[in-house]
Amino acid sequence: MLLRFNADFADPDLNFDPLIDEVFGELKSGFLELPKGAGFIEYPIFETGYQALKKATLGFTVIDPVAVIATVYAMPITFIVLRSILGFTPSEWADVTTERKKLQVDQGAARTIDRNCRLSPTTALRDRGSVADARIKAMVTAACELLKEGPSNVDRKEILHRLDKVDTATGLAxxxxxxxxxxxxAMLLYERFLGRPFAGHRDSVSELVGDVVESAVEDVLAKAGVGYRKTKRAERIPGFDQAPDFIIPDEHNPSVIIEAKLTEDDGTARDKVTRVQQLRNLRERDGRGYEVVACIAGRGFKVRRADMKRLLVATDGKVFTLASVQHLLTDTRIRDFVTRP
Incomplete structure (x- = not known):
């Protein structure tokens, strides 16, 4: 049995160092690997869109919104290439379009348009004259205007303009x-330094990254025939200020609650530890008897020993990693709900 599962957390003289070392030894960094997810664009597809846009603009000598819009409809990946040249997120592009074109393009609509173009990058769009079509045309037109103009006049000693980069600093020139x-x-490396490699893709698959731990927990529970309630994002569960990720067997008679968290950032890890502590405090306040369990992953939890100590205390040592998640079936009350050995 792992040390932390057999420790007496009521002992005021308990030595936490070996327990913390044990958890730290199991935690691995996962930032080098990202799920591709739906909508990931391979380079050959992206390059096809780039060539289509280059052709439509006569080698970026003439940026005519009508021609670019036609290209976007014929080859939707061009929309993504255009956004990449701007260096904007979909939400930022939406805001700029709303300001310049006097057409309301909300951030959710912009993200939907962007995602649809990534899901079907080479399937021609149909112009149905819808609100979405009006937004696409407005966004493309605003982009063309920005690329022609380049950055506005700002005090470059104090302000960094988002278009003041190697390919847009002086407009088409x-x-x-x-x-x-x-x-x-060197310029490519400098702009990569400002933007971080794969930052946009990481943001787009952030939920999939976070699902790694939840998927591992679900796999263990399902294989053992354990009944459980997995809550939805922002779902309201009676008796909880914020719903835990898993409740076993259900919220009406909880025996075990599980928080499944992944983070590569130590500041975020501290927030997640505080969340588990709040669940423990809620249990004590209401005089309930369920176990509070944490399943964690990512190097963020491996930075501050004080935070790991807080997590161990809040869970009475019931801290599981991807390396020890199988122990959920033997070292928590989940053992009472196993129906398949």
Whole structure:
């Protein structure tokens, strides 16, 4: 049995160091690997869109919104290429469009348009004259205007304009040579430093990244025939200020509640530990008897020993990692609900 599962947390002289070392030894960093998820664009598809946009703009010498809109409808991946040149998120592009074109493009609508283009990057769109079509055309038109204009006049000693980058710093005058001759490697590295590699994709699959721990818990419970209630995001559960991720067997008679969390950031890890502590405090306040369990992953939990101590105390040592998640069936009250050995 792992040390933390057999420790006496009521002992004021309990040595936490070996318990913390035990958990730290199981935690692995997962930031090097990301799920692709639906809507991931492979480079050959992206490059096809780039070439289509380059052709429509005569090698980025003439940016005519009508021609670019037609290209976006014929080859939707062009929409993603255009956003990449701007360096905007879908939400930021929506805000700029609303300001410039006097057409309300809310952030949710922009994200939906962007996702649809990524899901079917080479399937032509049909112009039905809908609200979505009006938004697409407005966004593309606003983008074309911005690329022609380049960054506005700002005090460059104090302000960094988002368009003040190697391919858009002087409007089309900077875009053409970059497209024709390529980007100096040092400049590419500098802009990568400002933006972080794969940051946009990581944001788009953040829920899938977080689901790694939940999926591991579900797999263990399902294989053992354990009945459980998995809550939905932002769901309200009577008796809980914020719903835990899993309740076993259900919210009407909880025996075990599980918080399944992944983070690569130590600040976020501290917040998640506080969340588990709140569940423990809620249990004590209401005089309830369920076990509070934490299933964690990511290097964020491996930074602050004080935070891990708080987590161990809040769960009476019931802290599981991806390496020890199978112990849920033997070292928590979940053992009483196992129906398949």
């Amino acid at each position: 900077s875009l053409r040579p970059v497209a024709d001759l390529g980007v100096p490697y």
